[in-house]
Amino acid sequence: MRSAESIPTKPAQWVRPVYGNWTFVAAAVRHNVKITDAFRIWEMVNRPNPPMSLDSGNDPAMVNDPNYLKTVDGVSFVLYPQTFYAFVDTGDEQIPCEAIADGGHVQVTCDNAKAGDLTVYENAMRGWRVWRDGKSAALEEGQWLKVSAPAGKHIYIFRYWPGDVIGGFLLTLIGLGLSYWLWNQKQPDSTPSATE
Numbered sequence: 001m002r003s004a005e006s007i008p009t010k011p012a013q014w015v016r017p018v019y020g021n022w023t024f025v026a027a028a029v030r031h032n033v034k035i036t037d038a039f040r041i042w043e044m045v046n047r048p049n050p051p052m053s054l055d056s057g058n059d060p061a062m063v064n065d066p067n068y069l070k071t072v073d074g075v076s077f078v079l080y081p082q083t084f085y086a087f088v089d090t091g092d093e094q095i096p097c098e099a100i101a102d103g104g105h106v107q108v109t110c111d112n113a114k115a116g117d118l119t120v121y122e123n124a125m126r127g128w129r130v131w132r133d134g135k136s137a138a139l140e141e142g143q144w145l146k147v148s149a150p151a152g153k154h155i156y157i158f159r160y161w162p163g164d165v166i167g168g169f170l171l172t173l174i175g176l177g178l179s180y181w182l183w184n185q186k187q188p189d190s191t192p193s194a195t196e
Contacts, residue, residue, distance in 0.1 A: 014052045015052060015056060054077060055077070085099050091116065095112045106145075107158075108157075117140065124139065124141075128159070133155055
C-alpha cells in the first residue's frame with residue numbers, strides 16, 4: 001500500500017493508522033512505523049496509548065485541519081509537530097531528541113543546554129534498562145521511560161530484556177537436552193525372541 005510506504009514520519013514516532021484498514025497497518029509495521037490507537041481486542045490495564053505525532057485517515061475533513069500534511073491514495077495525514085517520541089523536559093520547555101526505535105532497542109541522542117528529564121514514549125515495564133554514554137543509568141518511576149538528562153550532548157541506549165525471556169530460554173535448553181538424552185537411550189528390543 002503506497003500510502004503506508006510514504007508515511008511522513010521520523011524513525012521513531014507514534015502513528016495512528018487508518019481505522020479498520022489492516023492492509024495499511026501491515027504495510028506500516030513492515031516499514032517500522034510505531035502504531036498507536038489501533039483497534040485491538042486487548043488493552044494494557046491502566047496504561048493509555050502513547051500520544052501520536054501523526055494521524056492518518058480517510059475522512060475528507062482532515063484536509064481542513066491546520067496541521068494537515070498531505071493525502072496519498074485517499075489517506076490523509078495530519079502532523080502534530082509538538083508531540084515528540086523522545087524529549088528532554090527542563091521545566092521551561094520540551095527539547096526534542098532524535099530517536100531510532102526497533103522493538104526493545106531504542107537509541108536516543110539529545111543535545112540540551114539545560115539539564116532535565118529525558119522522557120521516551122514507551123511503556124516503562126519491568127525489564128527496561130538504560131545507558132547514558134555507555135554507563136548504566138537509573139530509570140525513574142512512571143508510565144513512560146524516564147531518566148535524568150544532564151546538560152550537553154548525550155546518547156542514551158534503552159534495552160528491553162524481561163526476566164521471563166531468560167526463564168523461557170533456560171526451559172528451552174532443558175527441554176532440548178532432555179529430548180536429546182531420551183532420543184539416545186537404548187531402546188528395548190520389541191521383537192519376540194525364538195525361545196518364547
